[in-house]
Amino acid sequence: DIVMTQTPLSLSVTPxxxxxxxxxxxxxxxxxxxxxxxxxxxxKPGQSPQLLIYEVSSRFSGVPDRFxxxxxxxxxxxxxxRVEAEDVGVYYCMQGIVLPDTFGQGxxxxxx
Amino acid sequence: EVQLVxxxxxxxxxxxxxxxxxxxxxxxxxxxxxxxxxxxPGKGLEYVSxxxxxxxxxxxxxxxxxxxxxxxxNSMNTLYLQMSSLRAEDTAVYYCVKGVKDWGQGxxxxxxx
Numbered sequence: 001d002i003v004m005t006q007t008p009l010s011l012s013v014t015p016x017x018x019x020x021x022x023x024x025x026x027x028x029x030x031x032x033x034x035x036x037x038x039x040x041x042x043x044k045p046g047q048s049p050q051l052l053i054y055e056v057s058s059r060f061s062g063v064p065d066r067f068x069x070x071x072x073x074x075x076x077x078x079x080x081x082r083v084e085a086e087d088v089g090v091y092y093c094m095q096g097i098v099l100p101d102t103f104g105q106g107x108x109x110x111x112x
Numbered sequence: 113e114v115q116l117v118x119x120x121x122x123x124x125x126x127x128x129x130x131x132x133x134x135x136x137x138x139x140x141x142x143x144x145x146x147x148x149x150x151x152x153p154g155k156g157l158e159y160v161s162x163x164x165x166x167x168x169x170x171x172x173x174x175x176x177x178x179x180x181x182x183x184x185x186n187s188m189n190t191l192y193l194q195m196s197s198l199r200a201e202d203t204a205v206y207y208c209v210k211g212v213k214d215w216g217q218g219x220x221x222x223x224x225x
């Protein structure tokens with residue numbers, strides 16, 4: 001199985017400040033079809049995970065543009081340009097190139 | 113609007129069985145592969161199983177192989193997960209997932225004596 005490693009595992013951020021989460025995969029997520037199957041989710045307290053970013057850098061419908069994704073191959077980053085109170089929760093990266101889909105351990109974001 | 117509604121969770125003793133259901137609406141059910149993902153209390157997300165659109169292909173994570181069976185009824189727009197020989201480590205919220213963006217609200221399975 002592909003192992004997904006996130007860092008850091010927790011973040012405490014002042015509103016208006018940026019935040020960054022790293023995700024590394026144990027093998028390349030670049031498919032022969034040219035797409036890279038890396039996704040980012042946010043799980044708010046008491047809710048199901050919600051998709052933020054798909055295929056490394058495409059924002060899902062309705063996701064604020066303060067969220068951005070980047071990376072390639074095995075190294076990926078989620079950035080929040082200016083953290084807001086509503087961004088609290090646990091962020092997960094996930095690979096979807098091969099079953100089983102696997103998730104990072106999660107990064108808990110709290111507001112200072 | 114896609115809706116996925118899980119049911120069937122509850123308290124079961126170790127070694128027992130339970131069948132989860134996921135009732136779907138808002139999309140053409142028999143066109144999509146569907147998945148089960150679980151989350152133990154206070155823990156991260158773990159992929160469990162998948163079934164192809166017509167039900168001909170299935171996948172299981174190693175930890176549930178031989179104990180869980182995924183199935184679907186395309187006439188009823190319903191996905192199932194039959195779980196047997198349940199263990200304490202199967203305690204989790206079980207989510208029904210379509211694609212990468214549509215998740216149900218989950219149903220809690222607790223395996224305890």
